[in-house]
Amino acid sequence: MADRRARRIAALAAALDQVHLDALLLTSLANVRYLTGFSGTSALVLVSGREVHLVTDSRYATQAAEEVGSVARISVQTQSLWTGLWQQLAAMPPVRVVGFESLHLLHRDFQRLLESGDRWQWRPTVELVETLRERKDADEVAAIRRAGAMATEALGRLLPQVRPGLTELQIAGLLEQALRDAGSEGFPFPTIVASGPRSALPHARSSARPVAAGELLLLDFGAQADGYCSDITRTVVVGRAGEREREVHDLVRTAQERATAGVRAGMRGRDADALARDYIEQRGYGDRFQHSLGHGLGLEVHEAPRLSRQADAALPRGAVVTIEPGVYEPGWGGVRIEDDVHLGADGPEVLTHFTRELLELA
C-alpha cells in the first residue's frame, strides 16, 4: 500500500515537473487521501519532487501517524493549519513556484496565499491529481468491488421486507441498516428512495411518503469500503407491474445492458453516452432521458471521467464508471438502472452484480 502511494507521488512529481512547478499545495481531502492515505477531515499537504509534508490538527495526531506512516512528514498544529504550512514551505528551500488546486481552494484561503509575501509564486492548477485518480489500480478496483458487493447484499436483504404502507424514509432505514451489516463504512451520498410519481424526480431524496401497492420504487444508493464508493440503482414494483411499467423498464434495461456491454476504454465520453441514448431516442423516449449516462467513481462518488453528450475526452483505461440511463414521465414515475463498470484491458467488467429483471414485490 505504501508502495502504491510512493508510485502515485512519483507520478505527481513528474506531472509537476512537466508544468514547471516546484511544488503543489493540496487542499482536496480526496486527493490527500489518494496520495498519503490520511482519511481525516483536516489537512494541508505539500508535494515537491523531493518530499511530502502533511499538516493536520491535534485531533488527528494519532490517526495521521498510523495512516500516513513514512509516506509524508507530519506536522500537528494546535491552531491554524496555515501556520504549519508556512513553516513547512520555508523549510523546503529550492521551492519557489508553487501550484494550488483552483477547484479546491476557497477565496479566503487564496487570499492567504497572496498575503504570504513574494517568497513564493502561486499558480492555479486544475485536476493534476484527479487525472491520476482516473486510472484505478488493482487495489482500488478491489475496494470498489467490495463496496459493490455490500450494496447488492443489502439490496437483496431489503427487498423481501418492502411492503405497501412503509414510508420512503422507513425503507431507506432498512436499506441503510443492511448496508451497515454488510460492513459499509458510510453512505457515499444521501440514499434515494423514491416511490410512485416521486420516482420521476432524478434528484429526489427520501420522504415521508408511504409506498402504495402497484407503484414504482426507485432505489439509488451506495456503500463504502476503504474509502472507495459504490453507486447502484434498481427500480422495482411494489406488487404487480402494469403494462406501462413493464414497457419502460424493458426499454431502460435494454439501453443499460447495451451500454455496459459496449463501453470501452479509449471511447469518448459522448460516444459511451450514445450507446444508451441512441436506443432510447429510437424508441421515442429521447426527451425523457435528460441527465448524462454516468460518471467516474472512486474515493469520491462523482469524479472524472464524464459520460455525457458534452464529454469529448476519451475514457481512460482503468477507469471505473457508472452506467445509469433513466426514463422519467412527470406525474407518473421513472425507471433508472445503474451499475458500476471497470474499463479494463479486456473490456468492461461489471462490479455490481444484481438482477436487472423487473422485480415485482408481491
Next chain:
Amino acid sequence: MADRRARRIAALAAALDQVHLDALLLTSLANVRYLTGFSGTSALVLVSGREVHLVTDSRYATQAAEEVGSVARISVQTQSLWTGLWQQLAAMPPVRVVGFESLHLLHRDFQRLLESGDRWQWRPTVELVETLRERKDADEVAAIRRAGAMATEALGRLLPQVRPGLTELQIAGLLEQALRDAGSEGFPFPTIVASGPRSALPHARSSARPVAAGELLLLDFGAQADGYCSDITRTVVVGRAGEREREVHDLVRTAQERATAGVRAGMRGRDADALARDYIEQRGYGDRFQHSLGHGLGLEVHEAPRLSRQADAALPRGAVVTIEPGVYEPGWGGVRIEDDVHLGADGPEVLTHFTRELLELA
C-alpha cells in the same frame, strides 16, 4: 414561512446597505436555503435591495418553483449556472458593486468574477448571512426541537438492542434505522459509534470492531427535520461499569450540567466554555479535555457561534448551541455528553431530553 424569508431578505438588504454593496452573490447552499427555501444542491443566488434571483439547473426546475414560490425569480439553466448569473446580473441595472462570499467561493469561480469584465466591482464578504442565521426564530427552534426528539427517540430504541459482539458498524446501522423510523430526513454528519479504547478518539468514525462486555460505548449522532440538525452524544457501558468509568462519567456529567444550566445569551463564547472546563480542570482532568465546548447548530451542524477558549464574541440571543464536554484517556477510552441548548430570553432551554445517568446495558 414566505413571510419569514421576506424578513430575512430585508435584514440582509439592510446589512448590504451598511457595507455599501448594491448586491450580494450567494454560493453557500445553506445560506441559499435560509433566504429562499431552496433545498437543492445546485444554485447561485443574487440579492439586491430590490430583488432576489435564483439560478439553478434543469434537474431542479419543479422543486425550485415549489420551494421558492414568490420569494425569488427563478431561472433554470441547462448548461452552466454562471451563464444564467450573468444574464440576471445584467438585468439589474443599478447594480455595480457586488459582494461575494469569500468563505464559500472556489478560486476557479472567483476567476470567473474577475473575467466578467469591468461592469461590476467585486468585493469579498465574510459571514453576512451566517450572522443573521445565528439568531433562530420560533420555527427554526421548533425544527431543531423536532430533530432532537427524533434523535432521543432513536437512542431509546437502540439501547435495548445493544449487546456484546455487535460491531460498531452494526450498532450504527440499528441507530440509523431508528432515526429513519423516527422521521429523520438524513444524517447531518457520519454517525460515531466508538467502543472501548476507540472512545478516546474525539473524531472516531464507526468501525468493524466488535463491542465487548464492560466496555464504554460512545454514540454521537444527529437527525434532520426541515433541513435543521440535532447533535447529541451519550456514553454508556455495555454491561457493568467499573469504578473508573463511573468516576469519569460523573465528572463529565457534572461539567455538562453546569454548562447547560449556566450558559446565557450575552456571555462570551470563552466564558461559556469555562463553565465546564474550569470544573474539569479543578478535578485534575484539564489536559484530557482538548476540544472546545460546543458550536452553533441550525441548517448546518457546525455554524456560528463558537464556544471555545478562543471565542471572544458574545453568544447571541436566540442561538442554538451544543454543550459537549468530554474526557479522553488514550488507550482506555473516553466519555462525552452532549445536548442542544436554545439561548432564549428566559435563559437556556435544553432541546434534547435524554437521561444523563450512566446507563449500564446489562
